[in-house]
Amino acid sequence: MENELKRFDVAQLAHVEMFTPNPDGTLWFFKEILGMTEVDREGQSVYLRSYEDFYHHSLKITERNEPGLGHVSWRASSKNALERRVKDLEKSGAGKGWIDGDLGHGAAYQFVTPDNHNMEILWDVDYYQAPESECTLLKNRPQKRPTRGVPVRRIDHVNLLSSNVTANKKFMMSDLGFNLREHVVKNDGSEIGTWLSVSPLVHELAFMGDQGTPEPGLGRLHHIAFWYGFPQHLHDLSEILTENEIQIEAGPLKHGVSQAMCMYVFEPGGNRIELFGDSGYLIFDPDWKPVKWEEGELEKAIIYYGAPLPDSYFKRGTPFVKSPAAANK
Template identity: 60%
Template structure:
């Protein structure tokens, strides 16, 4: 395995700006995020709807695009400056994974597009539009971009994304060495190979996670996550999800890894969505040593409080593998 942290920290990538998910049932997916999670619709264009949570400052943090199959459209990360964007572009162009510049999209300016080693579509950007609340939604709390919504159990902000990859270490090293992510926690197999890794560019315990994918497919999405702040909201939301016929895959419960209170649900389009009930823990130490989980300690890492995760949690990702035979051929169901 390569070194676990860059020799000299890179601070060019600043935050997860937005995620695009694909849905074969876009109207139902949008209803899920708006009516149940209380998100605000920013705009519509073509086959896409742009959404944001009430403490997200940008034009949108979620783009839902109609497609034949569920999955990830792309991830977008905002850099710390225009100069930082240009520095990362020069590095990415040397990796062979760069795709070039786009003119931008609703809510942001020019973006440099590339792929991860496992084929996930990613872009870096600097110029963004800040959402402006209409008068009736302006909050007297000046450090909040809008009033707390009155529908559903409203999420507060985009938190993180979890991706599947055939080789966790290869993808982890790419995010660390080319983009400056810091490894926070990881699961290491007896042979030294990595099973999963959690990374961030901020004091959050993670903004991106990479999990091993045995399917043989590339570019799959495990889940996106929105944050509540109050664990009680997960209990409230569990009632809402059951009454609205939304599949609760696991939770509410607490992970040992990242220490987050969680609930996993499957939105109507087929993508997994995690709802976070608190912040977990913050990392303020500039010389943080990654937490290493092994077979002996993993049970406490996956679930600290609550029921065990179902086996499908480690297999299900979007796009789906539609045939059981394909799973068996990949050795996933052995």
């Protein structure tokens, strides 16, 4: 019974905090290009949300001297579920302790993955209340569709770089109840990448082997993904990004893993953002068997169709890691 409860104790991805050394440029990108709404500001942080995100915010942008991940926040399915997950996190030694809360949510328990990615789990949240000018006739949507840029609809997932993909996967499954949905396995049995979720989404969290550094524990971010909707939206974004000289790293392309049609770009602060959507599938089968891609199938797992991914996709993450030669100068 305990293991069954664990599978449902984490409900969803609540929000992600991202660091940027260029807050003005980063905010311009998310607000004017991706059409996100600014909700609040406090200190060096700005709180944003997409127009179909129901909570106070889904993205917290904080000014720092280099880009990277602040933290990933998960919402528990109840107060009791939160207490159960905290007990397991404390037993595992991954727990850092409680914070009183932040704008948009109440008390949260902070913890780290084996690779030192900062995370938190919480229950009490504030729901977005649109001002009268943004109220929509759709009672099942929190606000009108914005008219700036090509607005993304919701936060979708986060992808983290890891020195040991399997160790991080096992931690999220054993301590938080995540389900393994797909993985790429090398001939020696080690995992190149894992895609996990707690909901019917094919993934809310992915771990990729960090080819950019052999050092463990750096807590590096690969990308944050936002759901854009349908292929025409992606093509519209491609044109707007090109006109505004935003670097498109890869795409549009279609992944084998997740089946999503997507594109990867670098926002002005240096973090990689994925625009994700179209045909990514949902999982309703309670007895789902993880999809296993063999090493020889890696090419189709990553690119079902589209141009090959550049080398930077596998090696670049934030914060940046200097090469040994550069570090010795």
